[in-house]
Amino acid sequence: MTTAVAAPRHGDLRTTEHSLNRAFQRYAVWVRVLVVLPCAGIGVMVTPDPYLPAAIAVGALALIWCGFSLRWLRQRPPEPVVAAAAALVVLVAGLTQQWTGPDSFNGWAFAIASITAIGIQYELPNRPWLALAVSVTAAIAYTAGTALPSTKPDDLLLGVRLLAETGLSRLAYVVIRSRARAADRSIARAAEQRKAASVAAARRAAEREYLATLHDTASATLLMVSLGVAGTNERSRAWLPERAGKDVAILTALTSAPAERGPATLGSPGAEVDLVALLADAIEHPALAVEHRLPPSLLLPATPGLAIAHGVAEAISNVARHASVRTATLRVDSIVGGHGGGLVVELADEGRGFDPNAVAEHRRGLAGSIVGRMAAAGGSAEIESAPGEGTTVRWSWHG
Template sequence: MPDVLEARLLATVSRLAGPVRGAGIVLISLFGAFSLHSPLGWSLFAAVAVSTVADFRLPRVALPVAFLRVVVLSVVLGADADQWVITVLTTTLITWQWQWPPKVSVPATVALLAVQVMTTGPGVLVRAVLESVLARLSYELLRRSSRRVDALRERAAERSRAAAIALDQGRREREYLALLHDTAAATFLMAAHGGDPEEVAAQARRDLVVLAERGNAQGTVDLGAALTAVARDSSVHVRVEAEVVPVPAGVALQFVRAARELLTNVERHAGTTEAELTVTRGRGAVVVIKDDGRGFVPAEVPEHRRGLRGSVVGRLEATGGTAVVESGPAGTTARLEWTADD
C-alpha cells in the first residue's frame, strides 16, 4: 500500500493530467487555427475542442481519443502545420507519462510515434522521444521524493510516539515514587523509630493494599518483609525465615491474604499454637507454612467451606501461581509458589 503523501500526490497528478492536456491542446489549436487562417483550420480547431471533453470528463476513453486526435491532425495537415501537430503530439506524450503507468503509456507512445513517422517523417522522432523520457523521469523523481517525505514523516511520528511514551512512563514513575514516600517509606520510618509492632504491621498491610490497587506493573514489594509483618500480627507464634523477595505489589497482596488465612486455620483447627513460615527466592517466590498440629484430610473438606479453595488456592492461581496443601497426623504443610515472567 503506497504511503499517504505518495498516494495522494500520484492520484492528484493522474487526475490533473487529462485537464492539463485538454486545456493545453485547445490553446495550441487556437493559435494553430489563427496561423492557418482558413476554414480547414477552424474546422479542425472545433473538432479538437470537442474531443477534449474526454480529457476533462471521460478519463477511461481519453487515451484512444488523444491518439486519434494526433493522427487526424497529422494526416489532414501534414507539412502545412508541422508546429501545430508537433506541439499537440509532444503535449499528448508528456501527459500520458503522468496519467498512466509504463505498461500502458509505453506501448501507446511507441504506436503513436510509428504513425507519426509514417505520416510526417522521422524529423519529430528525437524531440518526441526525449520529451517523453524526461516527462517519465520527472514523474519518477516526484514519486521518489514523496516517498522519502513519507518515510521522514513516519520516523518523526515514531520518535514523537516514543517521546510521549517515555514522558508518560516518567510521570507514572514519579507518581509511584511519591506514593511510596507517602506509604511504605513512612511505615519504615515508624519501624526505625521503635514504633509499636502491632501498629507497624497494620500500617504495612494498609500500605500494601494501596500499592496493589495501583496495578501489578506499578512497582515491587518485599514479600519477605510483608509476610514477616503478617506473622508478627498472628495469634499463633510463628518462626520466620524470610529472604528479600521482590514481587509485584498485587502478587504480594494475594500472598499476604493467603498466608493470613493459613495462619488463621492453624489457630482455629490445628490444635497447636506454633507454626513455621519460610520465604525463599528462586525464579519468583516460594512460601512454605508448616505446623505440627493434628492435621486433616484436604479431600474431605466440605464444598461450602471455601477457606483453602478460595482464600488460598484460588488467590495464588489468580496471580499465575500455585498452592499445594498437604496434611496428615504429623501436621500440615502449605507450599505457595509464584514464578516471575521472563
C-alpha cells in the same frame, strides 16, 4: 543499535508522495487542457476548406476529451480508462493528419501528441507502464500519420523526439518523487522518535510514581513500626493491619498497570476520584489527630486527586515524626465548584517547623512525594515553614 524506519505506505493519504501525485495530476490535466484547446482551435481556423470537416471532427474529439479530463479531477475513473481516452485521442489526431492539413508537418497534431506524452507521466504516476504505453502510442501514431503523405526524415524524427520527451518527463517525475519519499521517511523517523520519547517519558513518570508511592505506603508504614509509633496503644495496633492491607492493595494496583499510562496508574485516562474519600483515608494516623473541614464530596480527575491525597498522607506522616505535636488542621477550599475549576488543600501544624531550603536533596518526602508529584499532575505544592513557627503545606490545582 539502530532501528530501520519504514516510510508511510505510498497509498496513505497522509504521505508527501500522495499529496505530490494529486497535485501533479491536477496541474498536468490543466496544462494539457490549456495547450490542447488553443492549438485545436487555431488549427481548425487555419485549415483550408477541403480539410475542414476532418479538422473539426478531430477538434471536437479533443474538446470532449478535455471536458472529461476536467470532470475526472473530481470523480476519477480507473486509471486504464484515463489511459484509453488519451490513447484514443492521440491515435485519431496522429493518424488523420493527411485529412486535417495540407502540409507534411501538422503543428496542432504534434502539440496534442507532445503534451499528452509528457503530461500522462504525471497523470498516471503510479502506473508507469500504462503511461509509457500512451506515450509510445502517441509517437507511433504521429510518425505513422506523418509518413503517409510524406517521407521526409526530419518529419519522421519528430516521433523520436516524442519518445525522448517521454523519457525526460518520467525521469523528472522519478527524481521529484524520490525527494518526496525521502521527506516521508524523515517524517516517519521523526514520528517514531517522538513516540519513543513519549514512551520513555511515560516510563520515567511511572517509575517516579512507583518510587513516590512506595515511599508513601510501605516505607512510611515500616518506618513507623521501626520507631515504635505503630503499636504503642490499642488504636495504633488496630490501625497497623488495616494500613498494611491498604499499602499492599495500592502497590499491587500500581505494579499491574501499564507503564504507558503514566502517573494516573490507579485510574483509567479520564477517570475521576472523590478527593474527600481519599483525604479521609489519608488523615488516618495512629499518632496524630487531624482536625478537618471537608465538603461532603469533591470529584477530581484521577491524576491530581491521587497526587494531593498521597501528598497529604506523606505530609501527615512528616508531622507525626518531626513536628512534636499531636494535632494538625486540614482544609479544602474549592474554586468554582472544584470540578472544572480548581481547589486549594492546606495542611497546617503548630509544631517546631524547619527550614525547607536545608532539606537534603536525597530526601524524597518533600521533593518527590509532595512537590514533584503535584507538579507532574499539573498543579503545584508550596511549603511554608521556619524553625519554631510551624509548617503549612499548600496544594493548588486549577482544572
